Amino acid sequence: MSPKSFTCSKCSKTTNDKKLSVSCNSCKSILCGDCHGMSPTEVRVFELKTIARVVSFLCVDCKSLMAQIPNIMKQLEELTKEVHHLRLRQNMLVTEGAIQELAERTKRTNNIIIYDVPESTSDKPLQRQEHDKEECRKIITCVSKKVSCDNVKLFRLGKFQAGASPHPIKVVMKSKNDAIEILRNKTKLDKPSNIKSDQTAMQREYLKYLRDELENRTNNGEQGLTIKYIQGQPKIICKQEIKN
Ligand SMILES: [Zn+2]
Ligand SMILES: [Zn+2]
Known part of the structure; x- marks a missing residue:
C-alpha cells in the first residue's frame, strides 16, 4: 500500500483516489467515491475550509447513531427522573423510619x-x-x-x-x-x-453489635474498654476516659 492510498471503510477497496474520497468528521473513517454518495463538486465544497467549519460530513454509521440521539436523550431524561424519584423515596423511608423509632423510644421511656x-x-x-x-x-x-x-x-x-x-x-x-x-x-x-x-429492637440490636465489637477489640489486645451511655447513646470508651 503506497503512502497516499487508503482503504474505504465501507467497501474495503484500497485506492489512492484522494480527490474523490471523504473522511467522516465524527469517526474519521475514509469513504471512497463510490461509497459516500456525493458528486465531485459536493466533495470539493466539503473540502473548503470555511464550509468544513460549519458543515460536517458523517458516514452512514455515524448518521444512524446521530439519529438515535434524540431517543437516547429521552431515555436519559427518564432515567434521571427515575433516579430522582428513587432518591426521594429512599429519603422518605429513612425519615419515616427515624420518626417511628423516635416515637417507639418515647413510648418506652x-x-x-x-x-x-x-x-x-x-x-x-x-x-x-x-x-x-x-x-x-x-x-x-x-x-x-x-x-x-x-x-x-x-x-x-x-x-x-x-x-x-x-x-x-x-x-x-x-x-x-x-x-x-x-x-x-x-x-x-x-x-x-x-x-x-x-429498648426498641433497633437499640437492642445496636447494643449487641457494640458488645461483639468490644469483645473483638479486647481479644485483639486493647485494654480497659467498656460500654457506657453518653447522653442516652451507648458507646465503647476506655475506662480511663471516665475518670478524666
Ligand atoms: Zn468504498
Ligand atoms: Zn463516521
Whole structure:
C-alpha cells in the first residue's frame, strides 16, 4: 500500500483516489467515491475550509447513531427522573423510619423490664397477675422508696406456660422520672442486671453489635474498654476516659 492510498471503510477497496474520497468528521473513517454518495463538486465544497467549519460530513454509521440521539436523550431524561424519584423515596423511608423509632423510644421511656421473677403456678390469670404485682412492688420498693407502685401496669412478655422459665415483666411506671429513678438505683439489688430499660429492637440490636465489637477489640489486645451511655447513646470508651 503506497503512502497516499487508503482503504474505504465501507467497501474495503484500497485506492489512492484522494480527490474523490471523504473522511467522516465524527469517526474519521475514509469513504471512497463510490461509497459516500456525493458528486465531485459536493466533495470539493466539503473540502473548503470555511464550509468544513460549519458543515460536517458523517458516514452512514455515524448518521444512524446521530439519529438515535434524540431517543437516547429521552431515555436519559427518564432515567434521571427515575433516579430522582428513587432518591426521594429512599429519603422518605429513612425519615419515616427515624420518626417511628423516635416515637417507639418515647413510648418506652416510662417502662422498665424486670427479669427472673418466679411465675405463679396458679391457672387463674388474675391470681398470677396479683402475684406478679406483689413481686414487682417488693423489688421496686427495695430499689427506691421515692417511687410509688400504686396503679402501675405490668404484664409478662410472652405466653404463660406452666413449668417454663419465667418470662420478663414489663412494668409501665407512672412517669419517665420514676423509670429513671429505678434504673439509676438498681445497683441496690443483689442482681442489678435483673432490671433493664425497655429498648426498641433497633437499640437492642445496636447494643449487641457494640458488645461483639468490644469483645473483638479486647481479644485483639486493647485494654480497659467498656460500654457506657453518653447522653442516652451507648458507646465503647476506655475506662480511663471516665475518670478524666
Ligand atoms: Zn468504498
Ligand atoms: Zn463516521
